[in-house]
Amino acid sequence: MTFTTALRCRECGRQYPIEPLHVCEFCFGPLEVAYDYDAIKVKTSRESIRDGPHTIWRYDALLPVGRESAVDIGAGFTPLLRADRLAREFGLDNVWLKNDAVNPSYSFKDRVVSVAATKAREFGIDTLACSSTGNLAGAVAAHGAKAGMRALVFIPADLERGKIVSAAVYGATVVAVKGTYDEVQRLCSELADTHRWAFVNINMRVYYAEGSKTLGYEVAEQLGWRAPDHAIVPMASGAMITKIHQGFQEFARIGLIAGASTRMHGAQARGCSPIVKAAQAGQTHPKPEIPDTIAKSLAIGNPADGFYAVKVIKDSGGSGVMVEESEVADGIRLLAQTEGIFTETAGGVAVSALKHLVKAGAIGRGESVVVYITGNGFKTIEVVEPGIKPITIEANVESFEENVLATAGR
Numbered sequence: 001m002t003f004t005t006a007l008r009c010r011e012c013g014r015q016y017p018i019e020p021l022h023v024c025e026f027c028f029g030p031l032e033v034a035y036d037y038d039a040i041k042v043k044t045s046r047e048s049i050r051d052g053p054h055t056i057w058r059y060d061a062l063l064p065v066g067r068e069s070a071v072d073i074g075a076g077f078t079p080l081l082r083a084d085r086l087a088r089e090f091g092l093d094n095v096w097l098k099n100d101a102v103n104p105s106y107s108f109k110d111r112v113v114s115v116a117a118t119k120a121r122e123f124g125i126d127t128l129a130c131s132s133t134g135n136l137a138g139a140v141a142a143h144g145a146k147a148g149m150r151a152l153v154f155i156p157a158d159l160e161r162g163k164i165v166s167a168a169v170y171g172a173t174v175v176a177v178k179g180t181y182d183e184v185q186r187l188c189s190e191l192a193d194t195h196r197w198a199f200v201n202i203n204m205r206v207y208y209a210e211g212s213k214t215l216g217y218e219v220a221e222q223l224g225w226r227a228p229d230h231a232i233v234p235m236a237s238g239a240m241i242t243k244i245h246q247g248f249q250e251f252a253r254i255g256l257i258a259g260a261s262t263r264m265h266g267a268q269a270r271g272c273s274p275i276v277k278a279a280q281a282g283q284t285h286p287k288p289e290i291p292d293t294i295a296k297s298l299a300i301g302n303p304a305d306g307f308y309a310v311k312v313i314k315d316s317g318g319s320g321v322m323v324e325e326s327e328v329a330d331g332i333r334l335l336a337q338t339e340g341i342f343t344e345t346a347g348g349v350a351v352s353a354l355k356h357l358v359k360a361g362a363i364g365r366g367e368s369v370v371v372y373i374t375g376n377g378f379k380t381i382e383v384v385e386p387g388i389k390p391i392t393i394e395a396n397v398e399s400f401e402e403n404v405l406a407t408a409g410r
Helices: 037-043 046-050 056-062 082-088 110-121 135-147 162-167 182-196 205-222 239-253 274-281 306-315 326-341 343-359 395-409
Strands: 004-010 031-035 079-082 096-101 127-131 151-155 174-176 230-234 263-269 321-323 368-373
Touching: 031 205, 031 230, 037 056, 037 239, 046 056, 046 205, 046 321, 056 127, 079 205, 082 096, 082 326, 096 205, 110 127, 110 135, 110 182, 110 205, 110 263, 127 135, 127 182, 135 151, 135 182, 151 162, 162 174, 174 182, 205 239, 230 343, 263 274, 263 306, 263 326, 263 343, 274 306, 274 321, 306 321, 321 343, 326 343, 343 368, 343 395
Parallel strands: 096 368, 127 151, 151 174, 230 263, 230 368, 263 321
Antiparallel strands: 004 031, 079 096
């Protein structure tokens, strides 16, 4: 059972039936799913959620498809870990890590694809596809395999090797396009117009984006049914930060938490930071740019949800945070060496953004902060590999003492 009522234009409010649509025919605004929140409030409680599966599908009353037909490989309900050692680095008391690096295909994209794949199969579509900066390719390939659907993933040709392998291993057709992600996206938009394929982040985007709300639901539940004071979210298209915020707001609306006043902080690396630049300049619409960043998972120069991301940052009292390219690897190493979590570049951006926010005085010592770790570092080892050099010794104690203890200390 679902509580969806229609698709609704986010700009003019016109309504459309629940179909594979994503753009308003009148004003060309993006569509979103509309829900009957009164009915959801009657049917949903903390107890009913606790009794659900330990996946995103425990929240299916607030999703556009039900758990009975879910394409489910176990996405969601990932750990919310208290990060005391990282907190001490910055003089804070309450830092938490939402570790989505442990999802089945090792990124938060499993959440959104699980929802999109389920809806695609409901529509009778047999091909799952996407344009991707890497993590989405792996999630689409994995869910396509689970659902018995053909999977087509389109990526920039210069993508990290680990992300290419982690999509191909599931049997997907991997298409490497010579160009930026935005050029890949344009190609896929044309293909979506001519083929009845479920491009999860194009013609299925309205359903796909709903999966990110579960990152808000889970944090609120795991914090003891309350929203945090601050959330730090890495941004690419801008959809995730808007949906996490929506998740907090929806929980408050149906009475599961007392209120939702989380300050949303969006983070990007300098080499591709159109949303942050717009937020910092007081502009409403990000200016497209050509990405040149080590954080390839965030390398979207023309973010589809950029306008809405800027609005959420402003309305929540948050901020846009830009980190230097050199700080991305620094953030990855800091997280690994304090909390034992190896994250990819997006997580490095988020951790370094926390440092900037503390330095700017934007976070009080006793306030609660959740840093979203969205992907696994083993997909982007190239970023930190140059600084790693093992100590080579002979197979005897003398060599160990001479080469290890003498340099590393006893």
